[in-house]
Amino acid sequence: MSEVVKFHFLVDGEDFTSAGQASVQMKKSLRQLGISPEIIRKLSIAMYEGEINMVIHAGGGEADVLIYEDHIELNLVDRGPGIANIELAMQEGFSTAPDNIRSLGFGAGMGLPNMKRYSDSIQINSKVGEGTQILMTFHL
Amino acid sequence: MMTVREMAERLSMTPISVGDTDRTFDGVYIGDLLSWVMGRAQSGNIWITIMSNINIVAVATLTDVACIVLAEGVTLDENVRTTAEQKGVSIYTTEMTAYEIAAALATVEQ
Ligand SMILES: Nc1ncnc2c1ncn2[C@@H]1O[C@H](COP(=O)(O)OP(=O)(O)OP(=O)(O)O)[C@@H](O)[C@H]1O
Numbered sequence: 001m002s003e004v005v006k007f008h009f010l011v012d013g014e015d016f017t018s019a020g021q022a023s024v025q026m027k028k029s030l031r032q033l034g035i036s037p038e039i040i041r042k043l044s045i046a047m048y049e050g051e052i053n054m055v056i057h058a059g060g061g062e063a064d065v066l067i068y069e070d071h072i073e074l075n076l077v078d079r080g081p082g083i084a085n086i087e088l089a090m091q092e093g094f095s096t097a098p099d100n101i102r103s104l105g106f107g108a109g110m111g112l113p114n115m116k117r118y119s120d121s122i123q124i125n126s127k128v129g130e131g132t133q134i135l136m137t138f139h140l
Numbered sequence: 141m142m143t144v145r146e147m148a149e150r151l152s153m154t155p156i157s158v159g160d161t162d163r164t165f166d167g168v169y170i171g172d173l174l175s176w177v178m179g180r181a182q183s184g185n186i187w188i189t190i191m192s193n194i195n196i197v198a199v200a201t202l203t204d205v206a207c208i209v210l211a212e213g214v215t216l217d218e219n220v221r222t223t224a225e226q227k228g229v230s231i232y233t234t235e236m237t238a239y240e241i242a243a244a245l246a247t248v249e250q
């Protein structure tokens with residue numbers, strides 16, 4: 001398999017009830033490709049956290065998954081408000097989620113830490129007023 | 141190893157959504173904060189929660205828990221229930237508290 005397998009998803013920022021669909025769909029596709037269950041679990045959870053963050057904090061965005069021979073790249077891009085202090089945002093428990101979101105069980109401030117935990121590397125680029133890009137890689 | 145269905149029968153829990161109930165379970169995770177669940181729950185766990193919104197279906201799918209048990213008599217809106225059924229996520233409800241469920245599971249799990 002020398003060809004790169006690519007997936008692209010639009011994450012709708014308006015529709016909170018369908019949030020997470022891209023990750024669930026991705027999980028299915030990875031299973032069809034014969035990726036190991038452990039990697040599928042890590043990647044789909046990390047993607048879900050990113051997807052929910054784009055919906056809650058950034059008004060939606062886009063997700064790309066690129067499957068190479070020995071690793072997978074997960075790239076999340078949004079044009080939301082950006083993250084002013086990335087180091088702070090990465091800390092467990094830090095959250096700016098509003099009350100209505102917290103009542104749904106989000107806002108524990110564990111999403112970014114989970115993305116870090118489940119990926120083999122994570123790179124966050126963000127500019128206040130412009131948006132956020134998060135690139136995660138997973139070794140196969 | 142006990143299946144999800146056997147466990148639910150032993151604890152007299154009410155099925156709300158029926159998925160693969162022949163699946164065996166291993167261990168329990170209790171929590172309502174979804175990112176905690178995603179960070180800590182293990183594949184095959186029984187997940188006990190009082191959360192009932194649509195997002196629990198995706199969380200159960202992605203963490204690959206064996207089933208969800210809703211504590212304290214929590215139920216689901218019809219659209220959440222049908223989504224869970226479509227995704228094959230088993231969900232039960234019971235009047236027991238999370239503590240009572242976990243205590244009961246500790247005796248059946250051995
Ligand atoms: N895409 C994003 N755009 C703007 N801000 C973001 C984005 N992602 C995260 N943040 C900021 O970083 C904080 C921490 O994110 P994290 O995912 O760890 O926690 P949370 O989303 O608040 O809660 P949880 O993920 O536990 O439900 C958020 O509260 C928000 O302020």
Ligand SMILES: [Mg+2]
Nearest residue numbers: 049053111112
């Ligand atoms: Mg989050």
